[in-house]
Amino acid sequence: MDTLKLSEPIRQRVRSAARVVVFSGAGVSRESGLDTFRGAGGLWERMRPEELATPQAFRAEPERVWQWYAWRFRQVAEASPNPAHRAIARLEAVFPFYTVVTQNVDGLHRRAGSRNLLELHGALAHAFCNRCGRNRDMGEAIAESPESPPVCSCGGKFRPGVVWFGESLPEATLAGASDAATSCDLFLSVGTSGTVYPAAGLIELAYRAGACLIEVNPEPTPFSRLMDLCLTAPAGEALPALAEAMERCRWPST
Ligand code: BJW
Ligand code: ZN
Numbered sequence: 219m220d221t222l223k224l225s226e227p228i229r230q231r232v233r234s235a236a237r238v239v240v241f242s243g244a245g246v247s248r249e250s251g252l253d254t255f256r257g258a259g260g261l262w263e264r265m266r267p268e269e270l271a272t273p274q275a276f277r278a279e280p281e282r283v284w285q286w287y288a289w290r291f292r293q294v295a296e297a298s299p300n301p302a303h304r305a306i307a308r309l310e311a312v313f314p315f316y317t318v319v320t321q322n323v324d325g326l327h328r329r330a331g332s333r334n335l336l337e338l339h340g341a342l343a344h345a346f347c348n349r350c351g352r353n354r355d356m357g358e359a360i361a362e363s364p365e366s367p368p369v370c371s372c373g374g375k376f377r378p379g380v381v382w383f384g385e386s387l388p389e390a391t392l393a394g395a396s397d398a399a400t401s402c403d404l405f406l407s408v409g410t411s412g413t414v415y416p417a418a419g420l421i422e423l424a425y426r427a428g429a430c431l432i433e434v435n436p437e438p439t440p441f442s443r444l445m446d447l448c449l450t451a452p453a454g455e456a457l458p459a460l461a462e463a464m465e466r467c468r469w470p471s472t
Pocket of ligand 1: 242243244245246248249254255256257260271321322323339380381382383384385386387408409410411412413414415416434435436437439451452453454
């Protein structure tokens, strides 16, 4: 996508927006070489989520779950932020109140420079003890014990610092994301299938609050019909063009 021409109604919304939320999912990291969960080639095509991404799976097969996350951790360590992450980070300088809410656990938004960032589903970079809650660095934990979860001094097992199905999202993070979605003027949904709750509910909150909604996804999602604009393109192509178009709206003389 070269230059993007926004319609006049969207340009007006961008010009007057003070509060902006970017809500991202696995698709934003696809062009960094990381697999999405759902869809063709997605992680869940090869293994069932309930066998890997639940506390029950960790209790039943801790080694298998640990090895899968160790593999994901290594993939992420070798990956780099792509033009979509960088465009999203760049837009933080354009709007007075700008929040990136991500479902991703890969840390690529932070590595690209996003600072006001809420990680709804935790982070692969951390591990914590499933008994006493002690935190430690995931890389060190894997280096110490690549095949099975390291045992804590309390006798518990270290697990990845991510949110599994059936677990609550970090309360303050979800509250911050809900407040941001409820009060925003502009909401960009990027690279998410919008199928996992309560995260996907943020799109509904922004819609009900009357925000201008923009979706970036090569495929339609359950929320596409609510959008003011759908950019049906990969995030790494659409986001740099969208960021540039938004900068032109806000700073017409540059
Ligand atoms: C591109 C692209 C490119 C491709 N550019 N785009 C209400 C209704 C129904 C169910 C529930 C509900 N409330 C709660 C639930 C249960 C459950 C849930 O939502 N289930 C549904 C799946 C049915 N939710 C939970 O259990 C949550 N906890 C909770 O609700 O606690 C309260 C509670 C407790 C106890 C009982 C009851 C309630 C927790 C959810 C945790 C999700 N965890 C995971 C794993 C994280 C760890 C890990 O990484 O392994 O999070 S699951 C997985 O899905 C991961 C993701 O963050 C999440 C969302 O996926 P995402 O990011 O949207 O990725 P994809 O793959 O789905 O989509 C990628 C998109 O990219 C696609 O659209 C592509 O087209 C697109 N794409 N290339 C742009 N280049
Ligand atoms: Zn412990």
